[in-house]
Amino acid sequence: VITRRLLTLAMTCAVLAAAVGGSSVQSSVLQHERLRIRNTFKTPEEVVSYYCARDASGFVWSGLLDAERTAFTSWEDAPQVDSFYIAKTYEVHPSEKVGHDVNHAAVQVRYELNGIGDAHGTRSPPPQPDYSVTFDLQKINGAWKIVKPDYAQISPVVVEAKFPYASPSQ
Amino acid sequence: MKKRLLPRQADLALLLSITALICTGGERPSPCSAGMEARYPTHLGGKSSIGRAEVSSLDFTAICVKQFDNDGNSYYQDSDNKIYAITSLTKSAEDAKAQVAAQTARENADSLPPSTARLVATGTPSTNPRAGQHSACSSIGISDADIDTFPAPRKETASRPDNLPTRALASAGSEAPKSAQGASARAASSNSTERPDPILSSNPPSPPGSTLSQVNSNTTSTINLASDLGDIATGNELIEAAKQSRLTIQRSAESDNQTLAEPLRKLSVDELQSALAQAKTKINQDVDVISGASSTSLESSDRARFLNYIRNAQDKVDLALDAIHDDKSRENQLGANSPFTGVFGMKDGNPLAKLASLADIFGSKLPTSAAATTQDSLTNRMVMLSALPPQDRAQVLPHLKLVERLKLTLPDGTKTEMPLLHNGYVLGGGETSVDCSSLVSALLPADVRKGRLTTIDLKSIAVLLRTGKLPKGVNYKPAREKMIKEMAWAFISRDIYHGENPITGDLLLYRTEEPDGHVMIVQSYNPFTKRAEIIEAAQSAGTIRERVVDLSLDPMTWKDRIFIPGLWVLRLKSASTRACTYKEHTRLPASQRKKGGAS
Numbered sequence: 001v002i003t004r005r006l007l008t009l010a011m012t013c014a015v016l017a018a019a020v021g022g023s024s025v026q027s028s029v030l031q032h033e034r035l036r037i038r039n040t041f042k043t044p045e046e047v048v049s050y051y052c053a054r055d056a057s058g059f060v061w062s063g064l065l066d067a068e069r070t071a072f073t074s075w076e077d078a079p080q081v082d083s084f085y086i087a088k089t090y091e092v093h094p095s096e097k098v099g100h101d102v103n104h105a106a107v108q109v110r111y112e113l114n115g116i117g118d119a120h121g122t123r124s125p126p127p128q129p130d131y132s133v134t135f136d137l138q139k140i141n142g143a144w145k146i147v148k149p150d151y152a153q154i155s156p157v158v159v160e161a162k163f164p165y166a167s168p169s170q
Numbered sequence: 171m172k173k174r175l176l177p178r179q180a181d182l183a184l185l186l187s188i189t190a191l192i193c194t195g196g197e198r199p200s201p202c203s204a205g206m207e208a209r210y211p212t213h214l215g216g217k218s219s220i221g222r223a224e225v226s227s228l229d230f231t232a233i234c235v236k237q238f239d240n241d242g243n244s245y246y247q248d249s250d251n252k253i254y255a256i257t258s259l260t261k262s263a264e265d266a267k268a269q270v271a272a273q274t275a276r277e278n279a280d281s282l283p284p285s286t287a288r289l290v291a292t293g294t295p296s297t298n299p300r301a302g303q304h305s306a307c308s309s310i311g312i313s314d315a316d317i318d319t320f321p322a323p324r325k326e327t328a329s330r331p332d333n334l335p336t337r338a339l340a341s342a343g344s345e346a347p348k349s350a351q352g353a354s355a356r357a358a359s360s361n362s363t364e365r366p367d368p369i370l371s372s373n374p375p376s377p378p379g380s381t382l383s384q385v386n387s388n389t390t391s392t393i394n395l396a397s398d399l400g401d402i403a404t405g406n407e408l409i410e411a412a413k414q415s416r417l418t419i420q421r422s423a424e425s426d427n428q429t430l431a432e433p434l435r436k437l438s439v440d441e442l443q444s445a446l447a448q449a450k451t452k453i454n455q456d457v458d459v460i461s462g463a464s465s466t467s468l469e470s471s472d473r474a475r476f477l478n479y480i481r482n483a484q485d486k487v488d489l490a491l492d493a494i495h496d497d498k499s500r501e502n503q504l505g506a507n508s509p510f511t512g513v514f515g516m517k518d519g520n521p522l523a524k525l526a527s528l529a530d531i532f533g534s535k536l537p538t539s540a541a542a543t544t545q546d547s548l549t550n551r552m553v554m555l556s557a558l559p560p561q562d563r564a565q566v567l568p569h570l571k572l573v574e575r576l577k578l579t580l581p582d583g584t585k586t587e588m589p590l591l592h593n594g595y596v597l598g599g600g601e602t603s604v605d606c607s608s609l610v611s612a613l614l615p616a617d618v619r620k621g622r623l624t625t626i627d628l629k630s631i632a633v634l635l636r637t638g639k640l641p642k643g644v645n646y647k648p649a650r651e652k653m654i655k656e657m658a659w660a661f662i663s664r665d666i667y668h669g670e671n672p673i674t675g676d677l678l679l680y681r682t683e684e685p686d687g688h689v690m691i692v693q694s695y696n697p698f699t700k701r702a703e704i705i706e707a708a709q710s711a712g713t714i715r716e717r718v719v720d721l722s723l724d725p726m727t728w729k730d731r732i733f734i735p736g737l738w739v740l741r742l743k744s745a746s747t748r749a750c751t752y753k754e755h756t757r758l759p760a761s762q763r764k765k766g767g768a769s
Contacts, residue, residue: 035485037531062478063545067531082624083685116685118624119471124644127683155685165474168647 032057032162037067039143044095044105047072047144048135052092052109056159058084058166061119074140075151083118084156085131086166087111095137103139108132111157121168131157406674409691409705416543422571423542423551423593429569430554431536433562434521442524442557443494446487449556453484456556459578459588467577471624476590479545483552486531490553493527522553543593551591625687627654628679632738635663664739666721671697672739678702678719682736690719692739700731 033053041047051072054060064078090111098104111131117123136148158166437445457480460466466473518536523529537547555563555570567573567589576590623631626644633641635658640646646654661677664670672678672692681687690704693716700722706715722731 032481035482035489037489058474058478059482062475065482065549066544066546081686081688083626083687085685116626116683118626119474120624120627120650121470121647122624122626122644122650124626153686163474165470168645 032059035059035065035068037065037071039071039145041144044135044137044144045092045107047137047146048095048107048109049092051135051146052090052157055157056087056090056162058119058156058158058163060154061156061158071143071145073146073151074138075146077151079151079154079156081155083116084158084166085111085126086114086117086123087131087157087159088114090157090159098136105137105144107135107137109135114160117166119165121166123166123168133157409675409693419572419593420539420542423547424536424538426551426570426572426591427536427542427547429566430551430558431521433558433566434554435519437521437524439494439524442522443491445557445559446490446494446553448559449553450484450487450491452556453480453487453552456480456588457484459580459586460576462581463578464581464583465579476592479549480552482545483549483556486549487553487556489531490522490528493525493531497525497527520550522550522557545593548591548593555589555591623654623657625679625681625689627657628677628689628740629681629687629738630654631658631661632663632679632740634658635661636665660743662741662743664741666737666739667733670739671695672702673741675742677740677742678704679738679740680734680736681738699726700733 033050033056035054036050039047041050051060054064054068060079061081061084063080064073066078069075069078090109093108093110095105095107098106109132111133113126113129113131115123116126133149133154135146137144138147139145160166434442434445457477460473460477460480468476518538520529520532520534520536522532523534532550532553533546536542537544541547551572555566558566570589570591572592574590574592576588578586578588580586627650630640630644630646631654633639634655640651640654664672664676666672672695674692674694676692678690678692679687680689688706690702690706693703693705695702699720701718701720703716703718706717721733721737723734724731
């Protein structure tokens with residue numbers, strides 16, 4: 001019972017930390033991030049965490065659903081790139097306000113890269129092992145949405161542990 | 171990321187500029203390299219020319235540069251700015267035959283076309299610094315004075331020497347059939363078909379004016395033309411096939427939507443809830459089977475992609491069940507007497523959207539046209555099929571058009587089959603033989619591109635064709651490396667930075683060291699503006715999109731705009747067109763030729 005309580009407490013702390021943006025969110029869940037079509041997130045980093053978690057399992061690479069795209073981004077189209085970065089881990093940093101605009105925020109995500117590849121298991125070394133993306137978000141109709149990078153400027157980043165098809169051994 | 175890419179491109183552009191400045195001695199930079207002719211001055215409307223040494227021939231052999239006039243028509247120009255011929259390319263082999271026939275008729279007339287004489291007389295003054303120099307042009311009936319005042323060739327004119335057989339230099343003259351004119355109109359803007367001539371490069375030409383020289387040059391020109399026409403025909407056939415196949419797929423998807431929707435229309439909300447619960451179980455099983463199978467008839471990337479599609483369907487079912495539960499708990503259910511029931515029962519209504527909240531998930535109407543082939547539509551079809559009772563599913567399956575019987579080997583060695591809905595291409599691994607056209611057609615849609623040759627592969631093919639080796643640092647699985655090497659022969663690599671401009675049907679690849687690769691099919695290319703009309707996949711629309719891409723970031727007002735880095739051009743060999751048949755193709759075993767013979 002004590003172990004269960006401790007586990008529950010730890011999970012609650014992690015969720016709270018992610019919600020308030022007081023610390024970074026680690027990609028540690030093996031299950032894929034469940035699809036959402038309603039953006040009920042309260043903070044910019046929650047939106048980015050959702051996007052990155054979906055991306056980690058290859059859902060950005062395989063194609064965002066329209067409902068998902070319009071709920072979480074202002075993109076006119078979904079990214080359509082056939083290859084991706086392969087990351088070992090990533091961190092979503094707390095959001096920062098952009099200027100004095102309360103409806104504008106920036107969230108940085110830092111990745112530790114293993115390579116660049118495709119789902120055939122082809123792989124090449126990354127230009128640099130560290131990679132970071134700064135997402136610009138705007139509050140549109142009460143919901144935080146990713147505005148930048150645009151869909152044509154962003155590359156998918158899968159996490160090797162969540163997307164085994166990036167592995168040469170598959 | 172573009173954010174990082176742009177400065178990098180700027181750096182590279184600066185480096186290219188400095189290099190070019192050194193090469194050109196201070197003139198506005200042009201992409202030049204060792205062994206390549208420097209950019210020629212041009213006097214035709216001040217438009218930039220193409221810095222590409224090219225072989226052309228009339229009654230003698232000369233090194234020429236393919237140039238373009240204001241209308242995008244091509245002609246040849248030597249180092250003295252002498253203009254030798256105008257060519258325009260045709261759409262298909264039939265057009266080519268018609269043009270050659272028309273040209274032969276003109277040859278029989280054996281007189282200088284009046285249009286040429288008119289053009290010489292009304293030409294604009296030249297700024298050619300070499301004006302007045304004697305050249306071989308005088309031997310073909312065009313004086314140096316004429317050359318200086320030779321205007322920009324126009325599409326409707328045929329400037330050629332009257333006393334030479336010019337079968338190869340088919341033009342879109344007034345005598346050409348209307349079909350040929352129409353076909354050439356589009357090709358005219360993209361007819362930059364520089365093709366190194368193996369015959370001319372290996373054999374020194376006969377003395378100018380000799381009979382043997384004429385025969386050689388005519389033969390060479392004919393080969394060049396046939397080859398060029400073959401490339402253009404391949405490109406046009408490819409584009410038409412791609413567009414046509416997408417239309418067929420859209421209609422098939424619409425039909426499948428209706429077929430699957432019909433049995434679900436009569437269900438009440440409660441019955442739909444039960445059906446969705448059943449769908450959840452079925453989809454969970456499918457995910458377990460596909461992800462757990464030791465081997466499938468899907469290649470690795472298709473397996474990953476379809477698993478994600480099925481997981482999305484799984485999540486949609488979960489969302490739908492939650493929505494029904496929430497609605498029931500709030501007693502907002504639309505009952506049998508709801509005014510909305512009629513909407514959901516309409517032919518184009520989505521039978522899964524029996525509640526407003528379900529309409530948010532599945533859409534209120536069945537998608538039509540391009541929307542029928544989006545991933546949203548596919549996942550809805552997966553849900554509908556899984557929601558059917560087993561006996562209904564068995565009845566419906568034979569009527570579906572976009573379904574593949576996926577062969578699976580389970581971990582215990584058991585072999586099984588599973589119907590897999592898709593968005594319109596024949597599943598199959600890289601081992602499956604496909605002909606060149608279907609190969610490139612398969613490249614077009616974004617989903618298919620991910621399943622077959624990726625931009626990493628295409629760049630590797632381009633590098634392999636140029637250097638004989640795969641690029642360093644790219645680690646392939648052995649089987650995939652073998653496939654890439656086998657497929658490479660089907661393409662010709664063109665170097666856009668050295669003036670080898672893309673033509674209709676070429677694959678235009680953008681690939682830097684980052685995973686931002688993109689492949690497009692060229693519809694036309696304007697070398698003046700460095701803009702290409704392309705067709706590409708539009709993922710959200712589920713279909714192809716036509717648009718114009720700018721291959722230079724330089725301002726349009728600059729005279730010479732430098733290409734962005736990372737561009738690669740691959741041309742499909744015309745192995746399977748009606749225009750010509752390559753020996754490599756005919757040498758293939760008959761069994762492979764039946765399959766298409768591309769790999």
